[in-house]
Every structure is written in structure tokens, then in C-alpha cells.
Amino acid sequence: MPTSAELITSTLTETFDLDPAEVTPESTFEDLGLDSLALVEMGLMLQERTGISLDDVPLRTTIGELAALMDSSTADKALTTAPNSSR
Numbered sequence: 064m065p066t067s068a069e070l071i072t073s074t075l076t077e078t079f080d081l082d083p084a085e086v087t088p089e090s091t092f093e094d095l096g097l098d099s100l101a102l103v104e105m106g107l108m109l110q111e112r113t114g115i116s117l118d119d120v121p122l123r124t125t126i127g128e129l130a131a132l133m134d135s136s137t138a139d140k141a142l143t144t145a146p147n148s149s150r
Contacts (some may be wrong), residue, residue, distance in 0.1 A: 067113075067133035071126055074108050087128030097122065109133070 078093070081095055092102050097110045099122065106117035115136045120129060 067130040067137070068126060070109060071105075071130055071133075074105055074112070078105065078108060083099060086126060088125060088130070090126050091123050092120070110135040113137070 064137055068088060072083060075081050075086050075095065075097075076083050078095065079095075079101060085095060089121070092105075097105070102120055102122060106120060113133065115133055117133070
């Protein structure tokens, strides 16, 4: 199973024809030349692939920050749906 960072990178490179070498954890979406419409499109594609809703991600968010947000959302989702969960 790919990591969140790998999913973001593959989505960006496949959808927006970006060079994978340009998509680093420190890159912001603004650095990569994306505008707010492209960011919404990417968010919808990632939501389709992962089930994680990514609303209102700022253009100055880095790839690493978004990956960490997705990882924490996945962990929260697993905790709330796990049997015997205290949530």
C-alpha cells in the first residue's frame, strides 16, 4: 500500500504532468504552480482514492504537511471504527 506522500506525488505527477523530482516533501502546492482550482481537483482525486476529505487545503501547504494530515486522518478513522474503541 502506498504512503500518503506517494499517493500525493503520483496524483500530482499523473494529473498535472509534473516532474516527480520536483515534488518533494518541502514543496508547496504554490511552488509547483498549482492554483486553487487545481488544488480542489487534487483533493477530490485523493478523497476518491483514500476516502479522506481534504477541504480547504491552503496553497502554501507543503506535500509533507498534507501527507501528515492524511496520515493522522487515517489513524483517527481507524481508531473510531476499531472494535472496542473508546471513542
